[in-house]
Every structure is written in structure tokens, then in C-alpha cells.
Amino acid sequence: MKTIKQLNKKTRKPASPAKRGEQKSKKINKPKVAIVGLTCCEGCEFAILDLGEKFLELAKRIDLVHWRFIKDDPEKIGPYDICFVEGSAVTKDNVRLLKKLRKNSGQLIVLGNCAHFGGIHRMKNWVGRYKALGEVYEEPEGIDNLDILPISEIVKVDFTIPTCPINGEEFLDIVLQILAGKKPQIRQNPVCLECQASGYECLLQKGEICCGPVILGGCNAVCLKSKQACWGCRGLLEEPDVDKFVKNCFLTGHSAAAVKKVLEVFGVKDDWINQAQKEWRGGKTETGLVKVKRAINRAGKS
């Protein structure tokens, strides 16, 4: 899967080039906006609501034509200038809806870890789709049981706003940049930078698995504030040193299975393995990397 920077590098050609193509490079006045949730906990949508008065100010600058919290017309899909999508495509109906939204939206922007990586739903892929279904349903026949994919692997995505849940202030900042006709950027700093700037205790140094050194910052290290290690919900940095990080985990006594468990929570495991393989092919043949690549792959199949 692509990193945030790669995902956010190119913008898709608009659905209606003559009209929406101009809007993408210029200030967008009163765009028609939809916020749609697929399968998810709706936490990212609540993060938008939690903006309170700031959200009401934003609402004056857009034409919010569809949001189930406020206005819901499930029969009508689009056209939208901007469509925000939260959640994962867990069912065939989710996939159909997603494709319709893509077709009828100038820009499709995904919100949160579920849409970005498949999030918690993606654990099903690693447990085994059928095994997972059997854990929940006594009679699983007829239940949709798709592989969980990042939204960007199902339809073209114009921009990704990461985190579980999204940071309302970051959402606001990105939307205001889009309305001003700019291409938003997310800075490539690790979570550690914000963690240490806030004076939080380093859990990695205490021997915990904390992915902060290789994970994209921007969440203000919110988990570390509560003494909870970073499990990577914002995804990998552009050029993470996965090898070094995992070797440190091994040196402090953690097993590949323990690392794998952490990486599966928010769905970053596949990215992690891809990065390890890339570094390996790129000439880094250190024992730690080879070991983790094999160990995580093996643990993934168990």
C-alpha cells in the first residue's frame, strides 16, 4: 500500500473536467459536499462534529448536501464536488456505494484509519476470513465476507486524512486549504517529534513496543499523552527505517509475534512487510531485517 505522501501526491482528474477541473486549481466557492460512512464506528464523523462552532463556521462555506447526521437522502448519490468517505468496504453494498460515490464526486477524500488501511476490520484478513466469520455467526452462509482493502485499492482516492479517529483540527485545516484551491500537505515528521516536544516519557526506552520512530506524526502524540504506546494508526513515514526499529524490538526481548500483534491492530502490517522487503532488496541484508521479514511472514500465516 502507498504511504500518505504517495496517496496524496496526485489528484485524480475530475469527474466533469470542464467544470470541476477549474475548481481544483482555484478557490472553490460553496462546493457541494457529502460525508458518507461505510462500515465503521463513526468516530471520525464525531471528530468533525466535535469541532463545534468551528464546524458551524465551516458549514457556512460549503453546501453540505448529504450527511446522515444532518441530512440523509440515500436514494440520491451526487453529484458532489467533494465527498468524504469514512470506514471500510466490508460488504458488497459498501463496494457498490463506494464506486457510485467515486463516479459522482469531483474529489473523493478518505477519513481515518479504516478507510486508509482497512483498520481494525483488516485483522479479519490475517486471522482468516472464514475463521473470523465462524467466530461471529453460527450460520455464516449468505453473509458477505470480502477481503478488507484500503479504499485506495478499490477506487481512486484524491486525498487521505489519517488517524483513528481523525484529528478534527487537521481535518479543518485540510478542508480550508482545499477550499482555498491549494493542494494540502501533511508534514513527514515522526510521532516521536511531537511526543518529545510535549515532554512525554519514552515508552520505547522503557522496553515497550512503541512505533513512534517510524510512524507519521500529526496526531500530537495523543496516545503517549495517556502513556499508551503508538501502534501506528497514521501509517508509516515516507522513508522509515523499519529494520533498525524491529532490531531494537528484538534487542529489548520482544518476539516477532509480539511485533506482528501490534502491527495488525491498525492494519499497518502489510506496509511494514513491504517496506522490509524493499530495504532488503535495496541491499540491506542485516540479520535483523531478514529475520523480521521471515518471522512476520511466518507469523502472518499461522
Ligand code: SF4
Ligand atoms: S478510523 Fe477509527 S474512529 Fe474512524 S471510523 Fe475507523 S475505527 Fe472509527
Ligand code: SF4
Ligand atoms: S514514547 Fe514512542 S513516540 Fe514517544 S519518543 Fe518514545 S518511541 Fe517515540
Ligand code: SF4
Ligand atoms: S500516537 Fe500513534 S497510534 Fe496514537 S494517534 Fe498517533 S499515530 Fe495513531
